[in-house]
Amino acid sequence: MRIGILTGGGDCPGLNAAIRAVVKRGTAQHGCSIVGFQNGWQGVIDGDAKPLTRDDVSGILVEGGTMLGTARCHPHKVPGGLEAVRDTVHNEKLDGLICIGGDGTLKAAGKVSDAVGVPVIGIPKTIDNDVVGTDSAIGFDTAVTVATEAIDRLHSTAESHNRVMVVELMGRHSGWIAVTAGIAGGADIILAPEEPFDIDQIAKRIKHRHRYKNFSIVAVAEGAIPAEGTSWDGNATIDDKGNPIAGSIGHEVTKALEARTGFPARLTVLGYVQRGGIPTAADRLLGTRFGVAAIDAIVAGESHKFTAINGEEVVLKDFSVMSGKTKWVPEGLLEAAREL
């Protein structure tokens, strides 16, 4: 069998582990030829294919990013896109495609498969951890680890200077990184999209806390939003499409807390540091297990399914389980965050 592989959407640590596992297991165990496409679906449209051997994937396990590059491209939205994909599948004699990506990439995979007739298996990745149907996706553990280390470092300077330290973390639609790293890092206040905040209430809690402690750490998800009906002097942080403007909510929260508490407040915007670099052991393991499961599945004739981790087991789930949905931080974790 000849199997194609691509990575789409934003990159993150652990993608290379999945690519490596597909190539190693596909060639050694199943006798497949594996063909890599550059820059996500764009590479399939362009017919930009390259055979991948064990040598090609040697040493990439520890590397962040993706050796295949990535792009945000959906064949069904590009004029002639589906036809071009069909040509490539035909020319390369592909028996299946493994697509590593987020919701968008995997949704495209389903549509391509329907239109072109090639089987597709998806592998979920997103540092935001908002894919429904799997406990975790590739990249999330590394993002949380990086964010937690940053919060650790903020602690010592906060303590010495009686300050409010605000750290803005990734997460436009869900607050997984902020909540998880916030709990792990011992943040005092955690603002997530799942729970719109009342800035006056937050300021009050900080003032109360500073009676017996001389600092506070506030973890803010990019997508955190003020609750309706509350006082909030932040500038517009939502763009035309209703998305929060990246980088601004932390800034506004910092200003607002300094004004309302009287304590000096300082902002750190971790930004892209959260989605790059060496993957954690957990992300390498997850990527490897997903890669093994994906190649096994496509060889077994499966399609329209994605790999998922449920407890200790890697299972296959139908695309419909995740498509168009967002996995929110559950109430139990939000409550733990509120308390601690």
Added chain:
Amino acid sequence: MRIGILTGGGDCPGLNAAIRAVVKRGTAQHGCSIVGFQNGWQGVIDGDAKPLTRDDVSGILVEGGTMLGTARCHPHKVPGGLEAVRDTVHNEKLDGLICIGGDGTLKAAGKVSDAVGVPVIGIPKTIDNDVVGTDSAIGFDTAVTVATEAIDRLHSTAESHNRVMVVELMGRHSGWIAVTAGIAGGADIILAPEEPFDIDQIAKRIKHRHRYKNFSIVAVAEGAIPAEGTSWDGNATIDDKGNPIAGSIGHEVTKALEARTGFPARLTVLGYVQRGGIPTAADRLLGTRFGVAAIDAIVAGESHKFTAINGEEVVLKDFSVMSGKTKWVPEGLLEAAREL
């Protein structure tokens, strides 16, 4: 309510996160008084109790080890032990006990509860990850992270010198650390107790590999054992009780591989580095969630149960689920380890 808390068995990173969560949530949410016992069950026998406040647990989230100390002590095996525990429970007016520990500590908890009548809730911790009923236990993620970083570092020197690098990892009864870190670190050979090895076969694979690569990494669990009926010139590495002698299997494997392959082989024994130091974000989160669940459970009148993580949820399970059993590395993971 007055709730006691103790840590037993070997220490590991993440214990303090659990203690902190019990104290913070117990006092703030449930209005409990929390009493800490030093050195595991020994402290309960001795009546060595100390009230724990929010201040006492401030800053311990990031610290390895346990602020309560630990000891391997089982009250039902100590003459007068159960009576002493009964006296302490009475004197301290305890309404329940939270016991953080491995199989031994939690088994003791069940027996103590039966004899003394005090409700007990367990929190599982072990870097070996061999507790049945929970996907993971406190300390495992950190141990794997440390072991994986070590394997990463061995890679570069192995590559430059055409060597067989052997790294001995913890795990006397199960091979979780060796298999998980071995996969995450890209080890070429992984030896775990679950799968007795044939040293000649291993040597053959290494010689084959060195035809196209000039190094190999071999991850060996402490409890790895040669398969019956195979050639093996290792000295006795099993003590009177059938336990492998710590520190020796890696040494013997190193010698045997050097002799059989002709390549220079070098040994690293990571040892206690795997069970100390700053917990990973995942272990802090797990410890915190377990602590929250344990105090909630005991306040709700539960007993003879332990906290477990199953997928995304923390649940309670009966002591009988785990007692006296060992969670082995499943075949799926072993196969992934064999292939990659």
Added chain:
Amino acid sequence: MRIGILTGGGDCPGLNAAIRAVVKRGTAQHGCSIVGFQNGWQGVIDGDAKPLTRDDVSGILVEGGTMLGTARCHPHKVPGGLEAVRDTVHNEKLDGLICIGGDGTLKAAGKVSDAVGVPVIGIPKTIDNDVVGTDSAIGFDTAVTVATEAIDRLHSTAESHNRVMVVELMGRHSGWIAVTAGIAGGADIILAPEEPFDIDQIAKRIKHRHRYKNFSIVAVAEGAIPAEGTSWDGNATIDDKGNPIAGSIGHEVTKALEARTGFPARLTVLGYVQRGGIPTAADRLLGTRFGVAAIDAIVAGESHKFTAINGEEVVLKDFSVMSGKTKWVPEGLLEAAREL
């Protein structure tokens, strides 16, 4: 002898190592009593003294920040400040003071000593590394390490997305962190105050580079400034006193590069993450050696001197060597930064 100790100015990793060394060596070797003052000179003014024993400094070697707290306070600028210091020195029967701080704290030390007659020895600390007379100061190595790790992580996401990644690093007056971490992290462009930049020139170099590479990393010191006479559409980033406004130069450079190159540009502001957390081995060693040298010096009757590292040796230098001066990044390092 009774010796006081304080930390002033901004905090940084490694201060506790110095405090610990002073206490341990002072008590064990010299039989001194060591007295700690809280919050820098403010604590001396307030007479807020606390004896420090070996137990008090146990375990602080690995902790960021300062166990003594810190404040920006200069006794000679506070009404009645010098008199209050004199009273404290008299009441506490101090034979000397060890002051750990930057230029400001040490300048104050000299003036206090002149006015009050108590011997003072300084220990230089600053993540900015701009103290004249010493190869390095406490905190610099850790700041560079943190900044380099961040640049490492930015690399992988930059590569996968054809982007200009801008990272703003600390350094208002000198560019040590940006230049050092920039070289160590393989940044493509480094902007430091020592070398005012021409934004058009930078944009041109990036466009040239993107012909064969698909990303660029730009490290910007907080104090980087456009060269006179060059095109620059950045908003005012200099405040009334001529200081650059913290947090803004990176933002302006990002906007300007995106506009001029047409490539998407993204900003990371590392902020306080650079001055907190666990000190590196090098900073712990430097803090320890400075602490040992400082207590030895004051016991030997020295005053008006600071500890300095010159090559492998720790030496004493007169306050006049560093006072009011800034150690710039030398031309040799700037050239290395330009080339690589």
Added chain:
Amino acid sequence: MRIGILTGGGDCPGLNAAIRAVVKRGTAQHGCSIVGFQNGWQGVIDGDAKPLTRDDVSGILVEGGTMLGTARCHPHKVPGGLEAVRDTVHNEKLDGLICIGGDGTLKAAGKVSDAVGVPVIGIPKTIDNDVVGTDSAIGFDTAVTVATEAIDRLHSTAESHNRVMVVELMGRHSGWIAVTAGIAGGADIILAPEEPFDIDQIAKRIKHRHRYKNFSIVAVAEGAIPAEGTSWDGNATIDDKGNPIAGSIGHEVTKALEARTGFPARLTVLGYVQRGGIPTAADRLLGTRFGVAAIDAIVAGESHKFTAINGEEVVLKDFSVMSGKTKWVPEGLLEAAREL
């Protein structure tokens, strides 16, 4: 000009930074062609040369080991070795050679240059830091960082279990790693070759310490040796040539301390973990600066010199400064180690 480059002796982190700097600066600034030889002097003997371009060294800054491989080979000790080198120099039209290595590699460089007439410049690397004439050599900072992190992790488990934790660190001839990491990690006892130990004295100090603390950390250099005339029941740990047998001294010290103190003692042998993996920022900077200085020197017509860091400056020193000598840990550092 055509310049050859090779790495010899044991590998360590930071070598690739030096290679990259030579290639980037050599080609861009000086218009040189750079030719890499595989496996140290062996590659020169074999004529195994490969042109190195900027592309070849892209991304290697962060990688441990050496892209050129390494071997312990001295042309003047190989029959026909010098003639083979002469042929290669002639065939490749080399105008100079840059040799990165320890004492052995650089000594060979001098002899080769004398015999063959080609200019040579050396770059010192050794995790042992025992090269005379330079404050530091490539690889030392990373080794100390790894060793210090290990000691950090041992602390928490030692504290919880009342143990003597022994960690064996690299350093056969000098104790730089043990002393530096021991101080930085807060080890209680440090055993280095520079100061032969009396095991009874050590045991006594540990017993004294355990009256008020319940653990000890002992850092042992591979080359640590018992003082003459002292009681010592260690087995022979010195081989025929008078070198200590790797891996054994830590084992013997552990046994001896357990026997003499009655406390349980546990051993960690860090081994090759210390010489592999990602280089620290300091080692990348040092490698880069040495690479720049080396190519500048050889282009300027220098020979028989090595790059050295003295304080803040990189300088050139004659081979005779370091040849055949060992830089010992100075008394000042040993005293700091004794005290703290």
